[in-house]
Amino acid sequence: MKLIIQLMLCAGLALTMPIHALASYETGLEAANRGEFALAQKEWEAAAKKGDMNAQYNLGALMLSGKTGQSDPKKAIKWIEQAANKGHVDAAYSLGLLYYTGSKEFKQDFSKAYKAFEVAAKKGHSAAQFSMGVMLINGQGMKKDASAGLEMLKKSGEAGNPEAQFNLGMAFASGQAGKKDPAEAFKWFLRSADGGYPMAQYQVGRMYLDGQGTDLNPATAKSWFLRAADKGHIESQYALGLMAYTGLGQAVNFEEAQQWFMRAVKGWDRNAQFYLGKMYMNGETGKADMVEAYKWLDLAASSGHEDAHFYRSFVASKLPKVDVQKAHAMAQQWFDANHSQPHKHYDLKPHAHH
Template structure:
């Protein structure tokens, strides 16, 4: 569920500037489109007081955003509640987000109120609200855990193409006995919309034959799609299929490229494979220093086999070269890690 922020309400404000029969509302919209939020607030205040739901929503969003002065949470929420009561769908959704997350000391988190607000918008066919109501029910946040009702709301959103509802339906069914086929169906729908985590999951299911017949060509295709979007897990997955020759001729040189991308994003399995390939001269010229460096990094990340393969590399190297390789690992760690940390791991689980 997306986290509420004043920035979100600014987006809602921008998207809500529609024309209206009420002159004051239109005047406010015209002023806001020119960046004159003080005038917009004055005009919308008049229209909102007269009962115009669009003006109530825009006024509430404006007060919450602070674009017309200091943010006014209490009055912003008050106007959103009025708009919601008048049937404004986006106002109900915005209220749900506000109550779900709270707003510092000014507004406490209230999942029961959040659910009621989401439910109002969900009943009008609003997919983000249907998804949010479903997730609250699924997680038992603010009300009794109700998987049946949760799935009903998630399905309504998913049927309208809401990608996160599709993905979470996949996750739900994946945890149910004998429902891998249903899980795959929803994961595939989300994957086809370009969601990287769904694409990775679909690739895994094709690779393992879960919920669908095993198809390594499809697995590779979906790994590559997710990998191109920055999925580190899929970068490793694509590399592994190429490295192992699963479904096609083995291609260690191409695998190396994907392992390098994943390793640079802190995938310890990819770091281990790089170390192994440099140690064995597989798909790349043998290089004990590079092998030790990557195995050292993988071992530092907790990869069990890396400890032992690093020791095997060390046996083939003079002490000075081992120290240099460890230093290179430390330098790589420092250059690619935001948190200061001493890269030292002399034995399994050493730190």
């Protein structure tokens, strides 16, 4: 489980603060909304020194953003910490994120992160509750306590946090919650999926496809895979390609399968690379192309796909040596051109194509 890091400027007003402090904060907020960040900093700094916690938080966030020309994390965290100590919920959550990740200017400190999240979580901040749950489960900043962590995830999930809901689904699916409970896992995955979380949409699709925790329904599975795939979820794109290729829940459609596999390989899905190789080998793309087949099988094999090694050897036996060299060069060219794109490394060490 990982935390999603996001620090935002607060737009709330501290209505209990003195009128002169409020005016300074409001003037800074108006300036920030106009993009006049230097003026915003000046106004917020004046209000922050008078104790306005909203100004303190916004000033810290502004100093982190670098929108005034230079980022100043050390001063930023001091202002955010002052706001958090006054009970500013977003400041407490942001402080937790800052200590959780750390930076060049201040060390990562799980203990401080946990304490800051706890302040926000007690006031009902669902993202802080999720963060606390993750840290309890992983034993970060305190003694590991999976049971207490799951309770925090439930609080966050009940409040509508889709990532907490997804992680609860994973806990019940894996047995981390005490025992495997597919029906309970499906319930939480579905809530997260309805909230638009792509990984949960993929898991809901898989459960409909396997009939685990819910009724077997390939058509409904496909509809969930489509939602996730449209958000760029690679595994869902591959799943849609495989359904079209095998005729699972629909008629076999090689053209549709190729289109989905081509989308999935952009995310370096080695299974999609393997199936593209097979399709070019078998002529399922319109006509056989053994050089193109070798290219995709070579890429899949270099990512550790076991069957790709066998198929690549078979294709190589049908090609002149010069074409094998050409196909390998094409694979290397694709590898070099796409390696900067975000992708999964299947090996423990950074790999080179070979």
